Amino acid sequence: MASYQRLLRLAITSFTIFFCLLSLSSSQKVTLSLYYEALCPYCAEFIVNHLPKIFETGLISSIDLQLVPWGNAVIRPDGTILCQHGEAECALNAIHACAINAYPDVMKHFGYIYCTERLVLENKLEKWADCLEMVGLSRAAVDCYINGYGNQLEQRYAEETSELYPAHRFVPWVVVNNQPLQENYQNFVMYICNAYGSNQVPEGCRILNSSVETLSRFDSSVEKLSNSHQVCYSNH
Structure with a gap:
């Protein structure tokens, strides 16, 4: 257990180290929004294995990262929430919402969300409370969930998700x-980097693009993911 915690803490800490080594970009930030649900395995896989690259390269300094933990949940006529993967997902969605609210610094709330989603992939979700200690955060997110404020935050995320155009599938x-990147979502870095003019490319893009000569060549070298790519489809 101690060894596992050390490894997980090391992985989370590495994001902070890379982030601190690079100064904030003076150019306008690109907005990256992730609409997800906590127990969808493909959301967990994206958060754990793909999103970290923007922290590892310092690209996060050029990005306004917005995490929206609602996904395919629905609000019943009586006002209660029905989640695609059951009550445990509703609880973790609300805890994530509380973490984003309680720890506005993206490094802090992403570190916590990363930790819990890694536990989802490892089938160790019962250890979710340990993540607060691992990333050095207070109990504010847990208290927020216990007092019911997390559900209020989730109502806001439900509204934000419902306003997507086109609607998420x-x-x-x-x-x-x-x-919306739709099935091509794993190539999100390409879209972020191409959102900047050729004279404003962040250093993080240059790092990720070091194996090719130009961003345009990088663009043409990436194959679009097929429609059969694994996702959690909406039932409504």
Whole structure:
């Protein structure tokens, strides 16, 4: 257990180190929005295995990252919430909402969300409470959930998700500067980097693009993911 916690803490800490090594970009940030649900395995896989690259390269300094933990949930006529993967998902969605609210610094709330989603992939969700200690955060998110404020935050995320155009068809649903990437969501870095003019490319893009000569060549080298890519489809 101690060894596992050390490894997980090391992985989370690495994001902070990379982030601190690079200064904030003076150019306008690109908005990256992730609409997800906590127990969708493909959302967890994206959060754990793909999103970290923007922290590892310092690209996060050029991005306004918005995490929206609602996904395919629905509000019943009586006002209660029905989640695609059951009550446990509703609870974790609300806890994530509380974390985003309680720890506005993206490094802090992403670190916590990353930790819990890694536990989802490892089938160790019962250890979710340990993530607060691992990332060095207070109990504010847990207190927020216990007092019911998390459900109020979830209502806001439900409204935000319902206003997507076009409407989301599945999660993870990734949007870059209001452009939904749909099945091509794993290529989100390409869209982020191409949102900048050729004279304003962030250093993080240059790092990720070091194996090719130009961003345009990078663009043409990426194959679009097929429609059969694994996602959690909306039932409504």
